[in-house]
Amino acid sequence: MKQIPSISLRELKANNRETIESLASACQYWGFFRLVDLDLKKRTTDQLLATMKVFFDLPHEEKRQLSRTEKNPWGYFDQELTKNKQDWKEIFDLGLDQAPPHNHSQTPWPSSLQGFRETMVQWHQLCETISLTLLESIVQSLKLPTSSLTQHFTKGNSSFLRLNHYPVCKAPADPTEDFPTEGHLGIYHHTDAGAVTVLLQDEVSGLQMRHNDTWTTIASENNSLIVNVGDLIQVWSNDRYKAPLHRVLANSKQDRFSAAFFLNPDSATNCIPQTGEKPRYRSVNWDEFRSARAAGDYANIGDEVQISDYRL
Numbered sequence: 088m089k090q091i092p093s094i095s096l097r098e099l100k101a102n103n104r105e106t107i108e109s110l111a112s113a114c115q116y117w118g119f120f121r122l123v124d125l126d127l128k129k130r131t132t133d134q135l136l137a138t139m140k141v142f143f144d145l146p147h148e149e150k151r152q153l154s155r156t157e158k159n160p161w162g163y164f165d166q167e168l169t170k171n172k173q174d175w176k177e178i179f180d181l182g183l184d185q186a187p188p189h190n191h192s193q194t195p196w197p198s199s200l201q202g203f204r205e206t207m208v209q210w211h212q213l214c215e216t217i218s219l220t221l222l223e224s225i226v227q228s229l230k231l232p233t234s235s236l237t238q239h240f241t242k243g244n245s246s247f248l249r250l251n252h253y254p255v256c257k258a259p260a261d262p263t264e265d266f267p268t269e270g271h272l273g274i275y276h277h278t279d280a281g282a283v284t285v286l287l288q289d290e291v292s293g294l295q296m297r298h299n300d301t302w303t304t305i306a307s308e309n310n311s312l313i314v315n316v317g318d319l320i321q322v323w324s325n326d327r328y329k330a331p332l333h334r335v336l337a338n339s340k341q342d343r344f345s346a347a348f349f350l351n352p353d354s355a356t357n358c359i360p361q362t363g364e365k366p367r368y369r370s371v372n373w374d375e376f377r378s379a380r381a382a383g384d385y386a387n388i389g390d391e392v393q394i395s396d397y398r399l
Contacts, residue, residue: 089303091117091296093311096217097124099224111228114316114324118331119296119305122217122285122312129310131210136289138206139344142197143177143252153195155180160381161194161247169275170391175256175337176273181207182247211248214285214348218246221283221314222350229324235361236282236323239352245377246281251335251345253293259337262295265302273335273343278394279317280380281351286313288345297332318376318394319352322368325360330394351377368397 092113098106113120143150155162165177181194196204219240226236240246253273260270273293288294288307295302296315305313321330335343351373352358358371371394379392 089298091119091121091303091305091313093121093123094314095124096122096220097126099220102227107224107228110224114225114228114320114328117296117298118329119313119315119333121305121308122221122314123310125217125310125312127213127310131213132287135206135210135287135346136344138200138203139250139252139346142179142200142203142250143344145197145199149197149199150177150179153179153197157382159193163195169277172272172275174274174335175259175271176251176253176335178252179250180247181211181250182245183208183211207248207250210346211246211348214248215246215350217312218283218285218348218350221285225283225316225320225328229327229362231361239356239358240282240350241353244353245351245373247349247351249347249349251343251347253335253337253343253345255342256337256339259339262302262336271337273337276332276334278330278332279315279349280319280377280394281317281349282319283350284315284317285348285350286315286345287347288313289343291338291341291343293336293338293343294345295334295336297334302334317349319358319371319373321394322358322371322397323361325362325364326367327362367399368394369399371397 092109094110094113095106150163153163155164161180161182163179167174222236223233226233256271258270260267260272290307292304292307294305296305316328316330318330320328354374356373358373360366360368
């Protein structure tokens, strides 16, 4: 089975040239990589996963009281659509309180779970720090000025943490089918809209990426995080780096849990290719693009907005 590349966070922080080149290769040919050498205590990730499980084990009506809405994207949701099909999952999206004018969304924290907010805020902050380090390294790998991308990720950025629970499914889709039309998937095939995604997954595998026209399973491993680049990196790099298509299988025997941090820019950001070559994309306004993508989470709106819609 093909394995995604491993990249050392420690060596990225040290600006190791060979590691930066390996990062460039991973982003160009895979779009995914495994981040290792994290200096992350196992009890931290164990506590996060345990706290998630306690939350998702709450009565359904109690979780529904924390539901997100089209006006407030933070909170619980169990009817999300991908490719106009309902995913076999339930989620809880959370963002940190932000300074005006970005503070229109507030996370509805569950009052019955002591320590839930503190645990999630800590993980959000940790992932944001890691993601910004990765962004700086990606900028280096593209040989761009450091501020060319990082200037769009101020304290008012729209990054968020998503907690995922994939319950046992009695009718999972056939994993040997490229794009199944029967049965259920945890998440249907998609790319991530933002810049960088940092994922912690439990021991139950299910994440797959599309590589060389086949689905490749990204196995769970201790002491590592899974990273993929999103649509905005594809635009900023002018297609040097590609946002990979990926999906999550449903499981007929085991529940699966994961936590995905999405590094997203300030709402007013206009994304244009930065490499100096003939641009392959027109300007992408992040707030417009994000809102259009989010609209498809709630209802079948026909063809979903894709980054390819901005291609020149």
